[in-house]
Amino acid sequence: MANFAWKSFKGIPLVFTLIWIVAFSAALYLMDKSVIAFLGILSSIVLVYYTNTSKSIKMTIGAIVLLLIIPLVAGENRYYMEVASQVGIYVAMALGLNIVVGFAGLLDLGYVAFFAAGAYAYAIFSTSQANEFIAGNLFPLSGEWFWPFLIVGLIVAAVFGILLGLPVLRVKGDYLAIVTLGFGEIIRIVFNNLDKPINITNGPQGITPIPSPELFGIKMGTPFYFYFIVLFVIAFIVLANIRFEHSRLGRAWIAVREDELAAQSMGISLLNTKLAAFALGASFAGVVGVIFAAKQTFIDPTSFTLMESIGILVMVILGGSGSIPGVVLGAAFVTILQVQLLKEFSNFLHGLQNSGIISLPNQLDPSKFQRLIFGIMLILVALYRPNGLIPAKRKKNDLDAIKKSEFGKEKLGILGRLSQLTSGKQS
């Protein structure tokens, strides 16, 4: 019965979505600090995705919400823009990992290493850190250099991806997961200890102050600007994802994911395809790393632990690996859960505790539940929704439509020749 109801579901009516957006933006505008209103606006993107209208209208509404409503309504509130740009950073990372895990089926547990490579590339050269190993007092670079460094970060991470990929891709499946995990740990340990014999990463002390980006002399240090930078990068990555998915390479990835041997025997070069996936996924992580470094103005190896890699993996798998809207949803959900919902919940509990309604030991602070929640989510997703919340859709050809089309009427091959023969006899 429920199945039937789901099948007859054609999408949310457009009116409902519009009312939702207007109501929550008004609520956020008037009540300023309401978390629910802010979440309502963010979730309106999901509503837009499921709305029952044409694609172009959906895109327009989505763009209006992201580019106008959120900055206008929440722009003055630093905190909300911070959350929104944080969500954006993870969405971009998850989309990068989606290429590796979702399309090519390579389980990468060291993804955060590429993120670290990008972040360190910008951090080292934009602070005086680079003077430690490059002669001449050339550094720090100014914030204007942020823009070229987006490209540098991309290239550095892609090179890392290829360097790792070349040897590692000889192993596959769960072995690959273990090897990439080991690689991620190696990178973290190396970054943590590369303050001697030559001080390159400044070791566990980390690097600071990383300059904010500048454009035509305007310093873009607030989350408000980062929101737009991240949005721009996401648009780029989404576009790349879509283009790649339907390209020759993307089809090769999916073939490799489904069956390596079959793909290989159809003439797909395993090494090239896998390496391309690795390098592309890594390069996106590198770009995001540069943005992350500029946004935090401080980085140290604790930002690049295994936990982060797993977190991004959870986002991809929870949302639906290989499905772009799914990954966006998964990343947004997990990030908001981490940075906002858990915090709000523990504040709420603290409030209850202070007013003496309940007594809760300090150790049960929900904001420390991260691993527990990741663990439960991973198990539940593996058991009940192995394809994620929004599973990837394959384009299906409507066979009946093809048969009825004018091309379908003409019989091809032997059948065509036979029918020609028979028709010739008849006449």
Added chain:
Amino acid sequence: MLAPFPRENKSSQRNECRKFVQVYKGNEGWESMINILPQVLVDGLTLGFMYAVVALGYTMVYGILEIINFAHGDIFMVGAFIGTEVLLISDALGALEGMNPFVALFITLIIAMVLTGALGVGIERIAYRPLRGAPRLVPLISAIGVSFLLQDLVRFTEALARNEFYLNSPALFTGSIPLGSIATIPTKGLIVIVIAIVMMIALTLFVNKTKWGIAMRAVAQDQSTASLMTINVNKVIMLTFLIGSSLGGATGVLFAQNYGTIDPYIGFILGLKAFTAAVLGGIGNLRGAMIGGVLLGLLESLSGAFMGPLTNGAFGAEYKDVFAFSILILVLLFKPEGLFGEAVKEKV
């Protein structure tokens, strides 16, 4: 723009480097290295036998189900906590006083083994059995989930019960045995080695001689044929998890005894290294796992002690984990069947 933090004086750094070089280039450097060698070897063996027993758990599960039981390291950690809790509680009750330390250790080991064995079976039931036949990455994901879940569950229970999650285990054995004039072996290290060897021999005998052991080997060969031969495959898999997990839990107790302090995160990295050991020896191969574990422990201990002096202090003991993971990567790349495994032809 001026950097707000003044850079360190380079010449002083260089001087320190030079001092370092002098110390280790001098004869007394080599002498001191040779002097600590026996100690380093004993430490390495202790660590290695622990890796070996934990690696057995990985290898058994992999041999039968072909999945990496990521949660095995955390079962080891749970074992360490159960053992420590048993000792702490019985200490608080005054039961430890006057008790023979061997008896106390034996009882603790039994309790920890029973509980972690049950835990392993439960995990198999909930997180792996429904996924049999699913694509191979799916059970791996749920295994990572179980591992994270266990870490936080232990952390919360400990934080609630004891207000902190770093525990200090009461030491049952404090003495040490002198080995000539150059080294002393701590009794606890020796006990770890002896118990580990006993467990490994018992497991080998079990797998090779008993009916259930033969059933396990049959299931590892071919599940469907084994089930046609009236072997209850589910029961055998349960038994595998039971034995592997209880061995892991027992090693946890030994770990807590040997190193004193434990926390909920010890399991993950140790599990990873034990897995490395299993891969090194050839995964699915019991003898290989044992030898791989001992080798890895020795290598790690040696590199931790001597890497600093040998590279003039440029790369110190902090790189020993890099060493372990590099071995993992190199073995998987060049000899994926491990040192003692047989190369498997891919089935189509």
